[in-house]
Amino acid sequence: MVTTAEPECLRERGSTRHDRDVQDTSSTSGRIVDFEETHKKSEVEGHTTTVNEVPDTTPTDPEAAKEPPSTPLHTLFTHRERLFILIMTALASFFSPLSGQIYFPALPLLAEEYHTTIGRINLTITTYMILQGLAPTILGTFGDTTGRRPAYILTFTIYFAANIGLATQHSYAALMVLRCLQSAGSSGTIALGFGVISDIATPAERGKYLGPVAAGIYLAPALGPTIGGLLAQYLGWRSIFWFLTIISGVYLVVYALFMPETSRKVVGDGSIPPIDWYTMSPYQYWTAQREKKKAIREGRAHEVEEKERKARELATTRKFKFPNPLTSVMVLQDKDAAIVICFIALGMFILMPIMASIPIIFEEVYGFNTFQVGLCYIPLGASAVFAATLNGKVMDWNYRRWAKKLNFPLEKKKGTDLRDFPIEKARLQPVFIMAPIVGVACMSFGWVMQKRVNLAAPLIIEFILTYAQVSISNNLSSLLVDLFPEKPSTVTAASNLVRCWLSAGGTAAIAPMLDGMGWGWCFTFLGLLFIAGLILIWAEYTWGMGWREVRRERQEKKKATNRSGTADLAGQN
Numbered sequence: 001m002v003t004t005a006e007p008e009c010l011r012e013r014g015s016t017r018h019d020r021d022v023q024d025t026s027s028t029s030g031r032i033v034d035f036e037e038t039h040k041k042s043e044v045e046g047h048t049t050t051v052n053e054v055p056d057t058t059p060t061d062p063e064a065a066k067e068p069p070s071t072p073l074h075t076l077f078t079h080r081e082r083l084f085i086l087i088m089t090a091l092a093s094f095f096s097p098l099s100g101q102i103y104f105p106a107l108p109l110l111a112e113e114y115h116t117t118i119g120r121i122n123l124t125i126t127t128y129m130i131l132q133g134l135a136p137t138i139l140g141t142f143g144d145t146t147g148r149r150p151a152y153i154l155t156f157t158i159y160f161a162a163n164i165g166l167a168t169q170h171s172y173a174a175l176m177v178l179r180c181l182q183s184a185g186s187s188g189t190i191a192l193g194f195g196v197i198s199d200i201a202t203p204a205e206r207g208k209y210l211g212p213v214a215a216g217i218y219l220a221p222a223l224g225p226t227i228g229g230l231l232a233q234y235l236g237w238r239s240i241f242w243f244l245t246i247i248s249g250v251y252l253v254v255y256a257l258f259m260p261e262t263s264r265k266v267v268g269d270g271s272i273p274p275i276d277w278y279t280m281s282p283y284q285y286w287t288a289q290r291e292k293k294k295a296i297r298e299g300r301a302h303e304v305e306e307k308e309r310k311a312r313e314l315a316t317t318r319k320f321k322f323p324n325p326l327t328s329v330m331v332l333q334d335k336d337a338a339i340v341i342c343f344i345a346l347g348m349f350i351l352m353p354i355m356a357s358i359p360i361i362f363e364e365v366y367g368f369n370t371f372q373v374g375l376c377y378i379p380l381g382a383s384a385v386f387a388a389t390l391n392g393k394v395m396d397w398n399y400r401r402w403a404k405k406l407n408f409p410l411e412k413k414k415g416t417d418l419r420d421f422p423i424e425k426a427r428l429q430p431v432f433i434m435a436p437i438v439g440v441a442c443m444s445f446g447w448v449m450q451k452r453v454n455l456a457a458p459l460i461i462e463f464i465l466t467y468a469q470v471s472i473s474n475n476l477s478s479l480l481v482d483l484f485p486e487k488p489s490t491v492t493a494a495s496n497l498v499r500c501w502l503s504a505g506g507t508a509a510i511a512p513m514l515d516g517m518g519w520g521w522c523f524t525f526l527g528l529l530f531i532a533g534l535i536l537i538w539a540e541y542t543w544g545m546g547w548r549e550v551r552r553e554r555q556e557k558k559k560a561t562n563r564s565g566t567a568d569l570a571g572q573n
Contacts, residue, residue, distance in 0.1 A: 074202045076270040081260065082200050086209055088259050089193045091251060092152065094216035095159065096186040099244060100128055101224030104359065105370040106237035113237070114172040124179045126504055131183035133500030136493035137328035139188030143195055143489045147266045147279040149259065151192050156252040159185030163248060167241035190217060191496055195489030198481045199262040200270075203416055203423065204403070206478050207395030214474045215388030218466065221355055222381030229374035260284045272310045328494040336424070336483055336547045339540045341495045343431075344476050345502040346533045350442055350526050351469050352503040353510035354462075355380070360511065361519065365452050376459065383463040387470035394430060395475055402426040418482060419552065424544035427479040431537050434468040439531035441465035446523025483548060 077085065103110075111121045143151035162182035169175055193213045201209040231239045261267050261279045273288035274280045280288075295304050332338045359373045368376070403410045408421050441464050448457045477492070484491040513522045 074269065075200045077200055077260075077262075081270075084258070085196060085200060085260070085262060086212060088251075088255060089196045090212040090216045092156075092189040092216075092255075093193045093213050094220045095244075095248060095251075096132060096183070096189055096220075097217055098220035098224045098227075099159075099182055099186050100125070100132065101221045101355075102228040102244070103232075103237065103240050104225045105229035105374060106232040106240060109232060109237045110175070114175070116172060120172070124176055126508060127176060128179050128183040129500050129504035129507070131180050132187040133497040133504070135184040135187045136191035136489075136496045137326075139191065139489075139493070143188075143192045143263070145265070147261050147263045147274070147276075148192055148196055148199070149261045149281065150278050151188065152259070153252070153256060153278075155185050155188045155192070156248060156255065157185070160245060160248045160252055161185075163241050163245040167238050167245060187496070187500075188493075191489045191493040194477060194481055194492040196262050198485060198488035199264055203418060203482055204399055204410055205396055206481065207392040207399070207474070209392070210395075210474055210478050210481075211388035211392030214470060214477065215385050218384035218388075218470050218473075219381045222377040222379075222384060222466075225359075225377050226371075226374035229371040233371055257281060258283045268310065272307050275308070275312065328490050328497060331484070331487075331491050331494040332498075334547070334551055336540055336544045336551075337480065337491060337494070339536045339544075340476050340480055340483075341498050343533055343536050344473060344495055345498040346530060347438070347469050347472055348499045348503040349506040350438065350530050351466070353506045353513075353526065354442065354445060354465070354523070356507045357510050357514060360514070361449050362458075365449060366455060376462075379459045379463040380466045383466035384470050387467040388474065391430075391471040391474050394471075395427070395478060398429060399423075399426050419549070422545050423482045424479065424540055424548075427475045427482065428537055428541045428544075430475055431472050432534065432541075434472045435534050435537070436531055437468040438465055438472065439527040441468065442527035442530065443524045446527075447520040450519040 075082070107118060107121050111118050114121075139151050139155055142154075159182060162178050162185055165178045166175070166182060169178060190213075194210070197206065197209045197213060227243070228240050231237075231243055259281055260270075261274050261281070261284070262270070263279075266272075266274050266276075266279050273284065292304050295301065332341065355377070358376055359370075362368050362373050362376055366372075400410060402408070402422065402425065406421070409416070441461050445458060445461045445465065448461065477495070480491050480495060481488045510522075513525075517525065
């Protein structure tokens with residue numbers, strides 16, 4: 001084989017154009033096609049040779065002839081770099097739900113401190129969850145357009161300052177305002193986290209990357225009351241906010257110094273050093289300068305110039321826009337997005353009332369104090385970690401199974417066009433198994449508590465219910481990113497908005513529902529409601545691929561119209 005050393009940009013451009021030409025020969029009606037047959041068809045019809053297709057002057061290699069055309073790697077971050085990025089992203093997703101639940105045990109102390117009622121103190125929880133849903137619609141869009149690093153640093157700076165204020169304030173009004181500010185600072189991390197995962201993981205391995213992030217989201221509400229109860233009982237309620245100040249400050253310093261920018265609109269596949277100071281970490285700057293000097297010494301100055309040219313091109317197309325929360329809300333206009341987001345929200349509408357009712361029910365049934373009630377949340381946290389680990393592998397296995405069944409190229413390291421792949425079926429099949437488990441577990445929880453059975457029974461049910469719910473959430477969140485790969489943080493922000501507001505309503509309604517319906521019938525109603533929601537999943541499973549194709553065609557027509565208008569304007573000038 002004759003090989004040529006060509007610049008990275010030419011290889012990426014050539015393979016990208018080649019892949020697009022191959023894909024354009026496939027049917028746009030949403031049917032599943034065989035990749036290899038499409039490739040052969042394109043060659044017969046006179047497919048144009050691209051930059052990446054170097055003529056072969058040696059005898060034909062049978063093995064090489066079987067290989068599909070090369071595609072650019074999805075990311076050039078090393079395994080260790082991706083592991084560091086994953087750890088930092090999972091830790092960031094831990095803060096928002098932790099802050100929402102950690103001071104539950106301190107509610108009576110706060111009511112006594114400010115000479116008010118528990119009902120008024122509960123308003124700080126409601127406002128927190130409202131801002132928890134609203135803030136990501138701004139920060140998620142900001143992260144998709146400007147970069148992940150600026151968005152993360154902004155959120156944690158606000159969060160750090162809010163915690164200092166909460167630890168030192170002395171009035172109910174200040175508590176209310178600063179809790180809103182705390183929520184606004186921390187809640188954007190979840191939407192940003194899903195954007196980071198889409199930057200570094202392909203659909204074939206996205207499950208194992210989303211798992212730890214989802215674990216942080218569900219582990220924090222389980223551990224929060226335990227940590228909060230321990231701090232409030234021995235160090236006072238202000239120690240809760242000093243604890244959050246310390247851990248968020250440490251995280252912010254580590255993030256600012258070492259976390260690289262991952263947004264593909266800023267660094268591409270990770271090979272392009274960002275040129276803006278606010279998108280480049282000090283460590284990333286030092287590494288880029290070292291590589292630049294090494295390349296110049298080795299006579300590869302043209303590679304450095306090419307990367308700098310690419311960085312300038314990306315910077316010119318990435319203009320700062322004031323975040324518009326309606327951008328996230330507009331995602332709900334698409335049928336598939338609305339269906340998936342509504343079912344995610346329905347799951348939290350079931351889980352959060354159960355978590356909120358534990359202090360009420362367990363104190364009455366078992367006579368537990370605040371700290372003992374906090375310990376009863378541990379099964380939920382353990383189950384969330386277990387589900388995040390195991391379900392990620394199950395999700396990736398099911399993707400591989402469908403790819404093998406359809407003879408679809410399985411790319412773990414390279415970008416994959418899912419236009420002709422039924423990603424809806426691959427992600428939703430496990431949901432049909434787990435959703436009935438959630439419903440039955442929810443109903444069982446209500447009746448075992450009403451019958452006041454042994455403590456082991458509700459704890460086991462908590463574990464099973466949380467495992468199934470986390471598994472469902474992982475699959476659906478991954479599907480959202482697969483459906484909207486160009487704006488993962490924005491669509492996750494829309495999901496977060498609906499999820500938080502609906503769970504806030506469920507949390508507020510659970511106390512009167514328990515009093516009016518009784519424990520058994522209350523949770524039976526919630527369980528049946530969740531099972532009935534499976535009709536939404538069935539609709540997405542059946543028609544989702546067609547809806548996705550219609551949206552793709554609409555977007556391509558819009559892009560073509562924009563290009564035509566730009567060309568006409570240039571011709572007039």
